[in-house]
Amino acid sequence: MSEGGRKVVIVPCSGIGKTYGTVSREAAYEVTEDLRPTDTQLVALSLLVLGDEDARAAVAGRPAVTIDGCKLACAARMVEESGGTVARDFAVLDAYRRHRQFKPQGIAELNDGGHELAHALAEEIAAAVDDLSRNGGEDA
Amino acid sequence: MTEFLETTVDKFIFRVATDRYYSSEGLWAQAEASPLPLGEGLGVRVRIGLSDYLQQRSGDVAFVEVKPEGTVLAFGDELAVIETIKASVSLASPVAGKVVEVNPAMEITPEVINQDPYGEGWLAVIEASDCPPFLPPNFGGERGGVARLLDPQAYFLEMKREAEEEAKRL
Numbered sequence: 427m428s429e430g431g432r433k434v435v436i437v438p439c440s441g442i443g444k445t446y447g448t449v450s451r452e453a454a455y456e457v458t459e460d461l462r463p464t465d466t467q468l469v470a471l472s473l474l475v476l477g478d479e480d481a482r483a484a485v486a487g488r489p490a491v492t493i494d495g496c497k498l499a500c501a502a503r504m505v506e507e508s509g510g511t512v513a514r515d516f517a518v519l520d521a522y523r524r525h526r527q528f529k530p531q532g533i534a535e536l537n538d539g540g541h542e543l544a545h546a547l548a549e550e551i552a553a554a555v556d557d558l559s560r561n562g563g564e565d566a
Numbered sequence: 567m568t569e570f571l572e573t574t575v576d577k578f579i580f581r582v583a584t585d586r587y588y589s590s591e592g593l594w595a596q597a598e599a600s601p602l603p604l605g606e607g608l609g610v611r612v613r614i615g616l617s618d619y620l621q622q623r624s625g626d627v628a629f630v631e632v633k634p635e636g637t638v639l640a641f642g643d644e645l646a647v648i649e650t651i652k653a654s655v656s657l658a659s660p661v662a663g664k665v666v667e668v669n670p671a672m673e674i675t676p677e678v679i680n681q682d683p684y685g686e687g688w689l690a691v692i693e694a695s696d697c698p699p700f701l702p703p704n705f706g707g708e709r710g711g712v713a714r715l716l717d718p719q720a721y722f723l724e725m726k727r728e729a730e731e732e733a734k735r736l
Contacts, residue, residue: 446651497626519626519651524628
């Protein structure tokens with residue numbers, strides 16, 4: 427569990443019909459459900475856009491890790507506009523540049539490359555969550 | 567200072583630099599100062615890059631592979647392949663000649679194509695072996711490069727028409 431029970435908030439891209447958006451969400455699910463379920467909380471970007479009080483409360487005062495599918499960086503922007511702090515912003519495109527062997531394709535169903543890229547990204551995010559947990563929410 | 571033609575289609579703004587020529591595909595070609603007399607043609611360095619429209623339509627660039635220095639290309643030969651978040655796009659050379667310089671940024675920071683398509687995002691420099699595109703429009707001949715490239719105004723109109731058609735399909 428993160429220091430003081432403060433979970434790291436994970437906010438992925440909500441881009442529908444976009445391969446990189448799908449990769450971002452799959453990575454977020456893997457982090458929050460499999461890799462670091464007790465240290466993280468998934469918050470839907472769409473709820474922040476709607477101004478949902480519970481979602482805004484979740485990001486307020488907690489470190490947030492955003493995962494953006496394109497340069498519009500909607501996840502990072504909405505966390506900030508919702509009063510949260512982006513401790514780390516991951517971009518799927520940058521992850522792909524680091525893992526060129528995993529070429530993502532597909533939208534509703536990712537190809538093997540997409541799954542592999544999501545997994546690699548999830549591992550990077552999990553490491554970031556560990557850093558944030560160790561440092562009480564301050565990025566190392 | 568470079569001047570631009572500009573149009574807005576849907577929510578997108580597209581700019582066309584007026585100081586260079588364009589292939590219909592959307593690659594620009596800009597002749598550099600040459601020690602050779604105007605009209606000599608051979609040996610003129612021509613810098614190549616993507617138009618603003620082409621880079622926006624292609625999407626965020628992940629990787630770029632440009633033909634290495636020394637590669638000899640005919641007009642229309644593949645000069646580079648860009649891999650974007652949408653697709654892999656093969657780019658045909660707008661001039662014939664030898665690749666004499668490749669932008670080193672393509673290896674490390676290919677996103678510069680999206681950030682500055684008419685400046686730091688250039689792809690390569692080709693030493694033209696063909697009629698280069700800086701020559702006056704009335705310079706003809708069977709090997710005339712100008713005839714195969716569009717001037718900024720013509721490309722602007724072509725690009726605008728294509729962008730508007732694309733917007734209607736969405």
